[in-house]
Amino acid sequence: MVRAEDLRHSYGNVWALDGITFALVPGQTLVLFGPNGAGKTTLLKVLAGLIRPAGGRASVEGGARAVGWISHHSLLYGQLTVRENLLFWAALYDVPRRVSAARAADLLARLGLEDRMDLPVRVLSRGQAQRVSIARALMHDPHVLLLDEPFTGLDLAAAAEFRGLLRELAGGRIIVLATHNVDEGVELATDIAFQSRGRFVHFAPRAGRGPSDIADAYREAVRDG
Amino acid sequence: MGEVLRHAWIVAKKDLLLEFRSRTALVSATVFTALVLTVFNFGRDPTAVATIDLAPSILWVTFTFAAMLALNRAFQLELENQALEGLLVAPISRTSLYWAKFFANCAFVAVVEAIGLPLFVLFFDVPVGGVLLPLVGVIALATLGFVAVGTLFSAMVIRTRFAELMLPVLLLPFFIPPLIGAVQVTARLLEARPLSEVSGWLRLLAAYDIVFLTLATLLFPSTVME
Numbered sequence: 001m002v003r004a005e006d007l008r009h010s011y012g013n014v015w016a017l018d019g020i021t022f023a024l025v026p027g028q029t030l031v032l033f034g035p036n037g038a039g040k041t042t043l044l045k046v047l048a049g050l051i052r053p054a055g056g057r058a059s060v061e062g063g064a065r066a067v068g069w070i071s072h073h074s075l076l077y078g079q080l081t082v083r084e085n086l087l088f089w090a091a092l093y094d095v096p097r098r099v100s101a102a103r104a105a106d107l108l109a110r111l112g113l114e115d116r117m118d119l120p121v122r123v124l125s126r127g128q129a130q131r132v133s134i135a136r137a138l139m140h141d142p143h144v145l146l147l148d149e150p151f152t153g154l155d156l157a158a159a160a161e162f163r164g165l166l167r168e169l170a171g172g173r174i175i176v177l178a179t180h181n182v183d184e185g186v187e188l189a190t191d192i193a194f195q196s197r198g199r200f201v202h203f204a205p206r207a208g209r210g211p212s213d214i215a216d217a218y219r220e221a222v223r224d225g
Numbered sequence: 226m227g228e229v230l231r232h233a234w235i236v237a238k239k240d241l242l243l244e245f246r247s248r249t250a251l252v253s254a255t256v257f258t259a260l261v262l263t264v265f266n267f268g269r270d271p272t273a274v275a276t277i278d279l280a281p282s283i284l285w286v287t288f289t290f291a292a293m294l295a296l297n298r299a300f301q302l303e304l305e306n307q308a309l310e311g312l313l314v315a316p317i318s319r320t321s322l323y324w325a326k327f328f329a330n331c332a333f334v335a336v337v338e339a340i341g342l343p344l345f346v347l348f349f350d351v352p353v354g355g356v357l358l359p360l361v362g363v364i365a366l367a368t369l370g371f372v373a374v375g376t377l378f379s380a381m382v383i384r385t386r387f388a389e390l391m392l393p394v395l396l397l398p399f400f401i402p403p404l405i406g407a408v409q410v411t412a413r414l415l416e417a418r419p420l421s422e423v424s425g426w427l428r429l430l431a432a433y434d435i436v437f438l439t440l441a442t443l444l445f446p447s448t449v450m451e
Contacts, residue, residue: 064316073307079246
C-alpha cells in the first residue's frame with residue numbers, strides 16, 4: 001500500500017505540496033497530471049524518500065526495497081555498459097547475481113535492447129537510454145513504480161512500447177505516474193489526479209473516461225484550482 | 226555493519242571502474258603532481274634554502290592540491306544522468322554511500338601519491354631509503370584525514386554553483402592542522418630524527434582522522450538529503 005497523509009512541503013513561500021492525502025492498493029495506477037511547478041515531482045520524491053516533507057506522512061509498504069524509480073533522467077553511468085549498469089543497480093537491491101543476470105537479459109529482450117547489452121550507455125540514443133533506465137528500475141522486481149515524466153525523450157513507437165510494458169506490469173503493482181501531458185498515460189490509469197499549486201484539485205477513478213474527457217476536466221480543474 | 230560495508234564496496238567498486246575506464250581525473254591529478262614538483266624544482270634557489278628544509282612543505286602542498294582534484298570528482302560522477310537520485314532511492318544507508326566515496330577517494334589519492342612520491346625523491350634527491358616505511362605511514366595517516374573531510378565537503382558543495390571553486394575554499398581551513406602535522410613529521414623523518422620527537426604530531430594526525438571520520442559519517446546523511 002502507498003499512503004500519503006496531509007503532505008505539506010514548500011520551497012520558500014511557494015507550496016509544492018499543500019495537504020495532499022491519498023491511499024493506493026496493488027492494482028491501482030494513479031496518473032498525476034499537472035502543469036510545470038504543480039508539485040508532481042516533489043510528491044513522487046517524497047514517496048520515494050528523496051525529500052523529507054515539511055509536514056504530514058508518506059509511507060510505502062515494503063520501504064525503499066519495494067520502490068522502482070523512473071525519472072526523465074536515466075540514472076545510468078555512461079562509461080559502464082548496459083549490463084554493468086543493470087547488475088550494479090540490482091546488487092544495491094541485494095538481487096543475487098545469478099538472478100540479476102537472467103533478469104537483465106529478459107528485460108532487455110522485452111525492451112528490444114538485447115543486442116545493446118555490452119555497449120557503453122554513452123553511445124545509446126536518448127530513447128534507448130530511457131528504455132535501459134526502465135529495465136534498471138525493474139531489476140529488483142519492485143511492487144511500487146514511481147514514474148516522473150517517463151515518456152520524455154521517447155519517440156512515438158518507444159512510448160507506445162513503454163505504455164504496453166507498463167500495462168503488463170500494472171497487475172498486482174501500484175504505479176504512480178506524473179506527467180504534464182494529458183495524452184500520455186491516460187489509458188493506463190485506474191485513477192486520475194490533477195495537481196495544481198501543490199493541491200489535488202481533482203482525484204477520482206478514471207471510470208472509463210477517455211483522453212478528451214480527461215483533457216476537458218483537467219483544463220477546467222486547473223483553471224479553477 | 227556488514228551490510229553497510231558490503232553496499233559501500235559495491236558503490237566504491239563502481240567508482241573505481243568508472244575512473245579506470247575514463248582515467249580523466251587520475252591523469253589530471255598525476256600530471257598536476259608532476260607539474261607542481263617540476264615547477265618547485267626549477268623555481269627554487271638551492272643555495273638560499275637547503276632542499277631538506279623546503280622539501281616537506283613542497284611534498285604536502287602538492288599532495289593537498291592533488292587530493293582536492295580527486296575529491297572534486299567523487300560526486301561529480303553521480304551527477305551524470307542524476308545517478309545520485311537512484312543511489313538515494315536505493316535501500317542502502319547514506320553511511321554506505323559515504324564510506325563508498327571514502328574508500329574510492331582513498332584508493333584514488335593513494336595512486337596519485339604512489340606516483341608523486343618517487344617523482345619527489347627524484348626531483349629533490351631527499352634521503353628516504355631508511356625512512357620509507359614511516360614516511361608512507363605518515364602519508365597514509367594524513368591522507369585518511371584529508372579524504373574523510375574532503376568526501377563530506379564534496380557532497381555538500383555538489384549541488385551548489387561553482388562547486389569546483391567552493392570545495393578548496395571550504396576545505397583548506399580544515400586541512401591546516403593535518404597539513405602542519407604532516408609537514409613537521411615528514412621534516413623530522415627526512416632529517417633522520419627519531420619518531421619520538423614527533424609523537425605529539427602523530428597523535429594529532431590520528432586524533433584528526435578519528436574525529437573527522439566519525440563526524441563526517443554522522444553528518445553525511447543530512448548533507449545528501451534534498
